[in-house]
Amino acid sequence: MPASQKSDWSAQKSAEYYGLPRWGQGHFTADDTGCLCVRPLGEDGPSIRLADVLAEAEAEYGLRPPLTIRVQDLLRRRVEMLNEAFHRAIEEEGYAGHYRGVFPIKVNQLREVVEEILDAGRDYDFGLEAGSKPELLIALSQLDRKGDILVCNGYKDEAYIRAALLGIRLGREVILVIEQFSEVDAIIKVSREMGVEPKIGFRVKLSIAGEGKWATSSGDNAKFGLTSTEIVAAAKKLKRAKLGQCVKLVHFHIGSQVPNILTIKKAVREAARFYCEIRKMGFNLKYLDVGGGLGIDYDGSRTNFESSMNYSMPEYARDVVFNIKSVCEQADVPVPDIISESGRALVAPHSVLVVEAVDRIVKIPEVEKAKSGGKKQPLLADLQYILDNKDGHGALERFHDAQQKKDEAANLFSLGYLDLPTRAKADTMYWQICADIYAKLKQDGYIPEELENLGALLAEQYVCNFSVFQSLLDHWALDQLFPIAPLQRLNEEPTIEATLVDITCDSDGKVSEFVDLEDVRHSLRLHPLGKKPYYLGFFLVGAYQDIMGDLHNLFGRVNEIHVFLEDDEEDGFYIEETIKGFSTDEVLDFIQYKGADLTRAMKKQIDTATRADVVKPREGVRLLQLYTDMLKQKTYLSPASKPAKKAAKK
Structure with missing residues (x-):
């Protein structure tokens, strides 16, 4: 968007897009600063900005995402709601x-x-x-x-x-x-x-x-x-x-x-x-x-x-x-x-899993423009012709033509008739054609059945610092959907269609289905990643996910904080309890590896390397210290970034 063109996007539009008024049942909303808020007592009660909770968790306790926020007043409210619902029904029916x-x-x-x-x-x-x-x-x-x-x-x-x-x-x-x-x-x-x-x-x-x-x-x-x-x-x-x-x-x-x-x-x-x-x-x-x-x-x-x-x-x-x-x-x-x-109706709403998007995987990388002049490779010239579409061909025809050229490029490359740089340009141009086709189809409001999955194919992948198998097991095992939304920047228009992948070494470690009002979305619009941490919340995860998670890739329990409402506090809440996630040493103990035994084994190898003059003595000490320090660290990634600041109140 040009700098002179001002967006009319608002936090309320984000709330509607991510479904907060629907699945949130009055407990989740967005404020004018673009922060996602929780209202433990309902829409008429006080609110807490989750970004403020994250900032305090890091500043006061050194806890960063992946992190579970338990809103204890919301848990209490659900217990009250269930009992009050039955008591009213009994009274109304004369039971x-x-x-x-x-x-x-x-x-x-x-x-x-x-x-x-x-x-x-x-x-x-x-x-x-x-x-x-x-x-x-x-x-x-x-x-x-x-x-x-x-x-x-x-x-x-x-x-x-x-x-x-x-x-x-x-x-x-x-x-x-x-x-x-x-x-x-x-x-x-x-x-x-x-x-x-x-x-x-x-x-x-x-x-x-x-x-x-x-x-x-x-x-x-x-x-x-x-x-x-x-x-x-x-x-x-x-x-x-x-x-x-x-x-x-x-x-x-x-x-x-x-x-x-x-x-x-x-x-x-x-x-x-x-x-x-x-x-x-x-x-x-x-x-x-x-x-x-x-x-x-x-x-x-x-x-x-x-x-x-x-x-x-x-x-x-x-x-x-x-x-x-x-x-x-x-x-x-x-x-x-x-x-x-x-059980599910009581505990699911009170728990929010917060993860940080730490990287992105794109389908259409930015490439240098080809120099003018000279004879262009015929395959690339054909793809450029499809991309320009000066003849005004329809979406399906363009897609079929582009698919044919992509397959042709792969075959020529396999037979040795196409070099790697040309293959890369062909692939990039193919995805550019797909993106152009999809953008025009969305503008027209009609997408042919054959091209319905094109949006999902074009979506970027945001790499998030968590494990689906540990924290969202039902999504992997049962295709359970959970609402997902950014915790900040909701007053900015999300422009990137994305799916989410975790940091496990497993292709199933991903989230590629998202809640929607009429159907299941296969991508979610998010904001471009910048220098500041970008946090996503997975909501309604308080039932089963905490206890059923497994140790795939040995990623253990995440950090956890318990939040209560407090009128006397500036931000309207206080953190009553914190629970640190598992360290590497603790996770290894579950599978019968003792940290002390591993350290002794490493020391033996380093001593052998020192005697053989492969490493110097002081370097050997530093290497052993590096190993022992990693045993004490958390199992998840530790992105280097400054602590988040609390958002300014309006």
Whole structure:
């Protein structure tokens, strides 16, 4: 753009382009200075500029991206929103039962997250769900009040059952959910040995098929749950063992991130029928656990697309309450207390992964203009003719002609009839033709189907200092979409179509699909890289990503900071806790390499080189120090740049 031409771009246009008003649900916005802000309490509450958080993290604690920002007040607000939604629905429907939510620890087992959820949910009698022995031990230690509810799912051996019964002895409402028929005998045996009366639930295998990426969580081929035949058999066994009075709960789960509310309604009604029928069999049930499934609208489209949801949290609560009440009234059975295991909906929004774009890979490099005069290579002359397009040929014809010449250049080069500089010019001119074609198509507003992927092919690649496999595993493994946006410069128009690649040595370490209102984008418009650090935020990453990341290429856990609102602070926040990412030494320890052993091995090699006069003694000392220093450093890149300054407030 010429210097004299002033852009009418604004921060609000950036907010619309990156989808902040849609997927942000009032929690994320852009201010007039072009900074991305988080509003933990919603659109009417105070805001925090994420750029200011980064600046303080570096200036005060020496922590730089890749870095996870946990907005703890937003986490607390999500707990409140869920409980308030169910309480309003119960009041509006005149429902005689209560709501007792639990947080499934598997969604994010980090201590700071679990503690914050329990603290925020204390007034609502919010509990926990465990799916393994380690998770059960966490839950038992964290639930410290009589009557605290703990739902025990997953495969259970006798040790698991003993730990659960320990919780019952301490006065907790611990419910062992039978998910496999073989668990019935184990619970009977261990409860007799310990002399503790268990509290038991049945997980039912619904006929309703799930929907979305986790659709197989329900249906006939589901991994967990009892069939109707097994429920009848289990009920008889428990009655014979004089434990019929211990059956307290019916449970179902139709998968995480259910996008369609109709699927939830059908599942709730079927599960409510199981509840009514089991009560009629003489069991004094107290709870109906509707499991997880409450989604997150990752793309903001409010549709039944797998990365979205066509309902809101209040709608979800109303539909659950209404349908349970309706079925119970029809069967003339008292309504149960409702339990839900909503994990993703609670924790996903509170976490932001921040990475720095440190380099770019371009398709069309700047090349020197050919000197005038002399005979041009025929192939290059043909490409120049296609590029100039003086005859006004259509997009498809130009593209096909250019593709033919590109293939011809590759063949001539392979046969030795084309030198490398000419091949390079041919490739560059091909991409210039493609860029010209795509620009004109966008201007016209119609792109032929054959050329729909042209924009993605032309996109630059921004190299970002992080690992997809460590911090965005669901994107790689399940094609999960996460909203992405720059943290600064939102008042400048983004002009570069780009995809993102990480620093692992793996071709799959990339992000090439992005959220969009109507479809999936295959590139994202970003700003040109300059001298100042360019930070990108990956949003709604608080569910599963923290705990499921792997150590591909030995990139470990990133730095982490916990942020709280604070009116008395100049910037409206304070950093309550910091957690340093793994050092190289710590990561190597996971795979049985001890830093001290590695250092001794290197010292032995350096001593040998010194005795052979390959290196001088002082140089050998410096080389060993370099090696030991690298063991202490973080596993990610350490770009040399000055600390970021806090943005000026308006």
